[in-house]
Amino acid sequence: MVETTEEAEPGVVRFRASAKKGANIFWRGEDAKRGGVLLEKGTRLAPAPMALAASVGAAQVRVFNRPCIGVLASGTELRSVGDRVRAHEIRNSNSPGTLAALRESGLAEGIDLGRCADDPAAIRRKLRAGLRRCDGLIVIGGMSVGRYDYIPDALVECGCRVIVHGIAMKPGKPTLFALSPERKPVFGLPGNPLSAMVAFFEFVLPALRKIAGAAPPHYSTFLAEAAEDMRGKGGRTRFAPGRLCYETPATTLKVRAVATQSSADLVAAGRADGVMILPADLREIPAGTLVEFHPWTLR
Numbered sequence: 001m002v003e004t005t006e007e008a009e010p011g012v013v014r015f016r017a018s019a020k021k022g023a024n025i026f027w028r029g030e031d032a033k034r035g036g037v038l039l040e041k042g043t044r045l046a047p048a049p050m051a052l053a054a055s056v057g058a059a060q061v062r063v064f065n066r067p068c069i070g071v072l073a074s075g076t077e078l079r080s081v082g083d084r085v086r087a088h089e090i091r092n093s094n095s096p097g098t099l100a101a102l103r104e105s106g107l108a109e110g111i112d113l114g115r116c117a118d119d120p121a122a123i124r125r126k127l128r129a130g131l132r133r134c135d136g137l138i139v140i141g142g143m144s145v146g147r148y149d150y151i152p153d154a155l156v157e158c159g160c161r162v163i164v165h166g167i168a169m170k171p172g173k174p175t176l177f178a179l180s181p182e183r184k185p186v187f188g189l190p191g192n193p194l195s196a197m198v199a200f201f202e203f204v205l206p207a208l209r210k211i212a213g214a215a216p217p218h219y220s221t222f223l224a225e226a227a228e229d230m231r232g233k234g235g236r237t238r239f240a241p242g243r244l245c246y247e248t249p250a251t252t253l254k255v256r257a258v259a260t261q262s263s264a265d266l267v268a269a270g271r272a273d274g275v276m277i278l279p280a281d282l283r284e285i286p287a288g289t290l291v292e293f294h295p296w297t298l299r
Contacts, residue, residue, distance in 0.1 A: 020163040025206050030131030034214035042215030044106070062214035066106075070134035071098050072113040072126055074142035074151055075191060080115075080224050083276075093266060094189070101200060107212045119261040120157075136184050136211070138204060143174035151188055152176060160186055168280070170236045171195035171263035175203060185211070192263040198239045198275060201296055219297075223290040224255040224276075230285040232278045242293060254291050273297065 001024055004017040032038060035173050038056065043049050045063070053061055078092040079085050092115055102110035111134055116126045122144070130137050131205030142151035143165075150166055160178040165188070172195045187204045189196040209216065227245060232238060241258040254274055261267040274295035276286065285291065 009067075019175070034280055035050045040215065042213055044214055060184060064272045067108045067135035067208070067211050068111055068133075069102060069208070070111045070113045070130040070137045071095050071102070071138060072130055072139045073115045074118070074123065074139060075115070076117040076119075076148070078115045081238065093193050097193070098138055098140065098189075098195065098200060102208075103203070105205060105208065107129045107205070107214060108136075118150060119149045120140065120231075122156055123154040123160055124148050127154055127160075131158070131180050131182070131184055134184070137186045138189060138200075139186065140189045140196050143176050143188045143190050145174075149174075155188075167201075168236045169198075170238050172199040172202070172234075172239065173236070175199045179205070190263070193266045194241070194260065194269050195263040197269050197296070201274075201294065202239065205210045219293060219295065221294050222253075224293045225292050226257040226276075226285055226287050227254040228287050230257055230278070232280075232282045234280055234283055236278050238278040238293075239275040242267050242274060242276045243271060243294075244273045244293070273276060 002199065004112060005016065006014050006016065008014040020172070039049055045053075045061070059148060067086060071097045073092050075092075077089050079089050081091050081093075082089065085091060095112060095115075099110040099112055102108050107263055113130050113134075116123050127137070139151055139155075142149045152162060155162060155176075155178050159181040162178045165176045168172060169175075171192065172190055174188075174190045174195075176186075178186040180190070186208065187199075187207070189199045189204070192228075206216075206220075224242075224244065227247070230240075241260055243258050244253040245254050245256055247254055255273075257276070258268050258272045274293055274297070277292040277294065
């Protein structure tokens with residue numbers, strides 16, 4: 001190496017270290033053997049895999065198409081982000097958040113299908129138009145059993161087959177999944193923003209990864225140590241927002257609960273790194289207990 005040499009005088013080089021046979025040489029085939037698999041099926045073409053493909057002359061590789069997923073928000077009370085709102089109205093935060101998550105994931109192309117009032121005929125028109133245009137839909141709001149929750153019935157009237165409607169979880173109980181007559185997936189998320197976010201990361205993102213042909217990541221779930229005592233409420237599995245932290249001395253990854261006021265608490269969602277999975281039958285969680293944690297990252 002030039003770092004272990006010096007020019008003693010013009011034309012004379014002095015070596016400060018002895019040379020060893022075979023040192024500092026990249027041997028042909030030392031990183032991979034002929035016929036070996038360099039990129040497994042389902043590998044995302046991130047920077048390192050792209051560089052690897054280039055290094056072996058793979059100018060073209062076979063890939064899965066990214067599906068086009070339409071995002072439709074339901075609710076007469078919804079207004080656009082820049083609008084002024086009256087006492088009975090709220091700004092549509094679910095669509096921007098979901099579209100951002102789709103964009104960040106790289107698994108699908110998100111299409112904003114706008115907002116739809118609580119009108120069955122208008123909802124059906126929006127659903128049919130979205131299914132014609134997109135490979136799948138994410139519909140947010142109108143999923144529960146209230147007077148104006150028209151989405152489940154509207155999906156059936158559009159020919160969709162509802163596979164799941166209602167999950168024993170908190171938040172996110174009204175989550176729905178259906179298939180169109182063309183077998184296009186339709187994900188129905190609750191309208192409360194924290195519920196919608198939990199349902200997206202727990203169900204929509206893994207499904208899109210499957211549709212896009214991407215292999216599951218290694219960091220989609222892990223165990224972290226509860227940083228403080230917690231109490232479970234029982235009844236349903238809780239997906240409790242948590243924030244990861246290291247305590248001094250840093251030995252174990254810990255998670256601290258983020259206080260939430262309701263399933264609409266976006267402030268709590270903004271402070272969380274993901275959710276802790278607290279089983280329905282678990283009421284006491286002492287500090288130091290290992291809990292399952294699902295990060296809100298590109299899982």
